[in-house]
Amino acid sequence: MARIDDHGARLMDSRAFKDQIYEQFGRLGKSLASPKRLEMLDVLCQGPRTVESLAVATSQTLANASQHLKVLRTARLVEAEKQGLHVTYRLAGTEVCDFFLAFRHLAESRLAEIERTTRLFLDGKNVLEAVDQATLLKRVRSGEALVLDVRPEQEYRNGHIPGALSVPLAELEQRLAELPRDRQVVAYCRGPYCVMAVEAVEILRRHGHKAARLEIGVPDWRALGLPLESQP
Numbered sequence: 001m002a003r004i005d006d007h008g009a010r011l012m013d014s015r016a017f018k019d020q021i022y023e024q025f026g027r028l029g030k031s032l033a034s035p036k037r038l039e040m041l042d043v044l045c046q047g048p049r050t051v052e053s054l055a056v057a058t059s060q061t062l063a064n065a066s067q068h069l070k071v072l073r074t075a076r077l078v079e080a081e082k083q084g085l086h087v088t089y090r091l092a093g094t095e096v097c098d099f100f101l102a103f104r105h106l107a108e109s110r111l112a113e114i115e116r117t118t119r120l121f122l123d124g125k126n127v128l129e130a131v132d133q134a135t136l137l138k139r140v141r142s143g144e145a146l147v148l149d150v151r152p153e154q155e156y157r158n159g160h161i162p163g164a165l166s167v168p169l170a171e172l173e174q175r176l177a178e179l180p181r182d183r184q185v186v187a188y189c190r191g192p193y194c195v196m197a198v199e200a201v202e203i204l205r206r207h208g209h210k211a212a213r214l215e216i217g218v219p220d221w222r223a224l225g226l227p228l229e230s231q232p
Contacts, residue, residue, distance in 0.1 A: 031075035047158030191217030
């Protein structure tokens with residue numbers, strides 16, 4: 001039962017306090033209870049996006065994407081800004097991406113199905129060779145490797161691995177002549193479950209390039225304390 005203080009104000013008892021606090025925690029949990037909303041957070045870790053581009057990136061209708069973004073905004077995980085005819089969404093802060101990465105790492109450590117599904121997919125793509133960040137840095141510094149960012153150009157501008165060349169996946173086959181054949185090409189995209197780097201490696205190998213994919217993406221790179229570059 002609630003108590004009243006000397007000034008007549010209603011005081012909250014310990015049970016009510018705990019119930020209300022955990023209810024607020026539950027708001028975040030409810031907002032994450034959708035595969036599509038999780039994927040949208042993953043994409044937004046790369047930088048701001050319009051509703052339209054988020055819908056395309058996550059294979060949704062515009063209406064469904066808008067509804068999912070409304071839920072994320074209500075939970076204060078994302079913010080919106082209208083620019084002309086378009087609404088641009090961004091994460092409410094860098095801690096949101098940090099939270100998503102921690103959530104992903106927890107899922108990877110507890111759910112064996114993630115590793116099995118990933119292995120099954122990659123087995124069929126013949127791109128099992130992956131490079132970790134330490135190996136990549138060593139190869140780049142020695143001149144053995146070229147780093148290729150195959151994300152959309154705006155994501156590259158928002159933040160990329162220093163020295164990486166921007167060649168969006170959709171342009172790769174038309175720009176193969178720009179890539180050296182005497183060095184390994186290491187492609188990366190949004191992270192371990194982004195398939196653009198996998199598809200890029202397939203294309204590169206089909207055209208005779210020695211290619212591999214980087215295991216992680218820009219958010220993971222940032223979380224490791226490694227430097228990034230950006231362009232206006």
